[in-house]
Structure formats: structure tokens, C-alpha cells
Amino acid sequence: MNLTTKTLLASLLGASALAVPVPKGSALVRRNPPLNQFLTALLDQLPAINGPITAVSGVITDLDQLLANLLGAQTTEDGFSGACAEYSVLFARGTSEPGNVGVLVGPPLAEAFVQVAGASNVAFQGVNGYGATVEGYLEGGEPAGGTSMATQASAILAKCPNTKLVMSGYSQGCQIVHNAIEQLPAQDASKISSVLLFGDPDKGKALPNVNASRVLTVCHATDTICENSVVIGPAHLTYAVDVDTAVNFAVAAAGN
Ligand SMILES: *[C@@H]1O[C@H](CO)[C@@H](O)[C@H](O)[C@H]1NC(C)=O
Numbered sequence: 709m710n711l712t713t714k715t716l717l718a719s720l721l722g723a724s725a726l727a728v729p730v731p732k733g734s735a736l737v738r739r740n741p742p743l744n745q746f747l748t749a750l751l752d753q754l755p756a757i758n759g760p761i762t763a764v765s766g767v768i769t770d771l772d773q774l775l776a777n778l779l780g781a782q783t784t785e786d787g788f789s790g791a792c793a794e795y796s797v798l799f800a801r802g803t804s805e806p807g808n809v810g811v812l813v814g815p816p817l818a819e820a821f822v823q824v825a826g827a828s829n830v831a832f833q834g835v836n837g838y839g840a841t842v843e844g845y846l847e848g849g850e851p852a853g854g855t856s857m858a859t860q861a862s863a864i865l866a867k868c869p870n871t872k873l874v875m876s877g878y879s880q881g882c883q884i885v886h887n888a889i890e891q892l893p894a895q896d897a898s899k900i901s902s903v904l905l906f907g908d909p910d911k912g913k914a915l916p917n918v919n920a921s922r923v924l925t926v927c928h929a930t931d932t933i934c935e936n937s938v939v940i941g942p943a944h945l946t947y948a949v950d951v952d953t954a955v956n957f958a959v960a961a962a963g964n
Pocket residue numbers: 919920921964
């Protein structure tokens with residue numbers, strides 16, 4: 709963690725907040741409104757997170773790690789193992805986020821799916837084999853990530869042909885979703901139940917063989933990443949507020 713951020717966070721939160729990680733699975737976990745209130749308050753105090761992605765990616769990694777520790781967020785989800793679930797959610801995290809689902813959108817989205825559909829009906833799976841690097845973002849989504857997501861999607865549909873496959877991503881993860889769907893065989897892409905995109909740099913780009921009525925793109929008004937810029941500001945970091953809307957969309961799409 710860089711010194712300025714660390715000092716600032718310590719002064720805001722108390723030094724103990726940085727020193728004591730909350731155990732995984734703690735009861736504090738993943739309550740979306742508190743997460744976002746906290747995040748919004750934090751971002752107001754963090755002018756460092758408003759600049760080119762090359763400059764702020766280290767700060768994002770630090771912020772993610774801090775939030776993960778404070779909230780007990782689980783940054784790796786490998787739910788696609790064992791039995792087939794009603795919903796299989798394949799998620800690609802944003803640039804510089806840890807694990808395979810990150811912190812800012814993945815864990816709250818997983819929690820929202822579980823709340824609506826029930827834990828036993830949701831297999832939440834992060835995209836593996838994807839480094840979420842800044843270079844990847846700048847080249848339109850790390851190529852290995854797109855290929856990996858496509859491979860995972862086909863594997864899910866091969867094993868669980870009746871599952872409702874949801875393809876989702878945040879930030880660079882949206883580029884990964886676009887690139888993965890472009891690589892999928894038409895018969896797999898046409899089985900996708902819904903696509904949920906948060907802060908999509910490729911906003912509005914058609915997804916081959918996926919009916920547009922199955923695609924939800926959430927872009928905050930002042931998030932210029934959605935205009936394919938390289939500037940990250942607070943509006944790009946607060947998509948956890950939209951996960952309930954997205955899950956409701958996915959459930960409605962699954963019924964069509
Ligand atoms: C896309 O979905 C809409 C709404 O369900 C439907 O009316 C339309 O026929 C679909 N288009 C294609 C090409 O399947």
C-alpha cells in the first residue's frame with residue numbers, strides 16, 4: 709500500500725483497521741448498502757482515485773485489499789464444481805482486483821444472487837486464467853481472459869445444459885465478456901440466459917448471438933470508462949449499488 713493512501717486511511721479509520729483483517733465469512737460480510745456508504749465516504753477523501761488507469765491501479769489494489777479485509781469479502785469463487793445449479797454465474801473482475809472475482813462488484817453480486825435465488829441454486833464462478841492487468845485493459849481486454857471465459861462458459865453448458873448461464877463483468881471484465889462471447893460457438897452463445905455489464909468500456913457493442921433483450925449494461929452518468937476513456941473516478945468504483953437491479957434483471961430474463 710502506498711504511504712499516502714495508508715496514512716490517509718489510517719487517519720480516517722484508525723490504524724487498527726489496517727492491521728486486523730476480518731476473517732473470511734465473518735458476519736460483517738458483504739452488506740451492500742454499508743459497503744457503498746463506506747466506499748462513497750472513502751472516495752470523497754481519496755482524490756488519488758481520479759486519474760489515468762496507469763496511475764491509479766496500485767491505489768485500487770490497495771483499496772480492494774483494505775475493503776476485502778474490513779468486510780471479509782471472499783475474492784475467489786469457484787462455485788462451478790459438483791452439482792449443476794439453476795443459475796451459473798460466470799464473472800470477470802475489474803483491472804487490478806484480487807482473486808478471481810475481486811471486491812468491488814463480484815462479492816456483492818454473488819450475495820445478491822444468493823439472497824434472491826437461494827445458495828443451493830447459484831454456482832458463482834470467477835474467470836480463472838485472467839490476470840486483470842492494466843496492459844490488458846489498454847489492449848481491449850486481456851486476450852487470455854477472454855479465451856478462458858469462453859472455455860469456462862462452454863464447459864458449464866456442456867456439463868449443465870439446463871442451467872441459466874449468466875455472463876457478467878466489471879470494468880475490464882466487461883471487455884472479457886465481449887471478447888468471450890465473440891469466441892463462443894453460436895449454439896453456446898444463444899443459450900446465454902443474461903449478460904450483466906457494470907462500467908462497460910465497450911458499452912453498446914453488440915454481442916453476437918445474444919438477444920439484446922438479455923443484456924443489461926449499467927453505466928453511471930459520470931463514469932467515463934463507459935466512453936472507453938482511461939480515467940477512473942469514484943463513479944467507476946461504486947457499482948455495488950446496482951447488483952440488486954442486475955439480479956432482478958437476470959431472474960426476469962431467465963423466465964423468458
Ligand atoms: C429478442 O427478444 C425479444 C423479446 O423477447 C423478441 O421479441 C425477439 O423476437 C428476439 N429476437 C430474436 C432475433 O430472437
